[in-house]
Amino acid sequence: MVLYYTPADAATTGHVIYVGRDKVENEDLIKYGLEHDVWFHVDKLSSAHVYLRMRPGQTMDDITAEELRDCAQLVKANSIAGNKQNDLHVIYTPWGNLLKRGDMDVGQVSFKDESNALVRRVKVKTRDNEIVNRLNKTKVEAYPDLHAEREAFEESVRQAKKEAYRIEEAKRLEEERARKADIEARDYKHIMVDEKMKSNKEMAKKYESYEDAEDDFM
Structure with a gap:
């Protein structure tokens, strides 16, 4: 079973907390986390493992101040020893x-x-019951297939890479085609085709006199 919570500004960020x-x-959460998850835990004390699932491509720098407080308070509230202490630290790091x-x-x-740079700390002075109670009101229990979720995510990453490669390859081929067309446009050799060239003697055979040739030219 996994517990899901909605952080304060989830409507804006699209992030979710899970425990x-x-x-x-x-053990399963450690094994099947995603690369855009951030892990939270009370420093040097036993506590729940709290994760913030962000959007693909985001990092810890994308965690809002409100989300950081929510996750820190939730970790503290779910630590037997930490819940009784003031001025403790919560550590957080990317799942990877x-x-x-x-x-x-x-x-x-x-x-x-x-x-x-990768293991950060935030100080929690006291338990904030207002935050903890708000989060508990959003709690949802679920039984997700974590393995299937991870496989689906990895497949989406593979498909995104394939699509990016397809677009890049199409762009490269179009640039190559344009380059070749430009070269051909600048190359006047195709105008001077040997089969279409005629000597003065051959031209003279068409006319009985110089005056005829001149009249034709005019």
């Missing part, structure tokens, strides 16, 4: 930066790159 029911469910090794416990995860 695994437990640590076993978190999560590292899951075979020797890790169920639900445990690390990072491929721990630099500040």
Whole structure:
């Protein structure tokens, strides 16, 4: 089961928050996340794994201030120890930066790159019940086929790449055709075709005298 929440400005961003029911469910979320997902967790404490699903191509820089507060408050509220503490930090990173090794416990995860550029922190002073209650009112329980969702996304990416290649190839061929046409237009050799050329002697045979040729020319 996956829990879905609607962030404050979802009508504008089109983003959605989702959370695994437990640590076993978190394993599937870690495995089948999408590259435009961002993962949230209380720093150095046990908590729920909260994800913000953004639009394809977006990054952490596209998270709004309201969404950041919503995700941070939801993580804090779903941490047994963190919910009781003030002035804690919530960390967040792109799903693609999560590292899951075979020797890790169920639900445990690390990072491929721990630099500040990819692992960011936001301070949460206190629990904001207004935010938590608003989010809980939007909660929806669902049983998605995460594997199928990921396959569908990957297929859409493949199709988008094929279409981009098709457009680029058509553009290249059109530019090549235009280039060749321009070269041919600048090439006057086709005007001087040997078969159509006549010598002075051949031209003279057509006329009985110089005056006839001159009259024909005029």
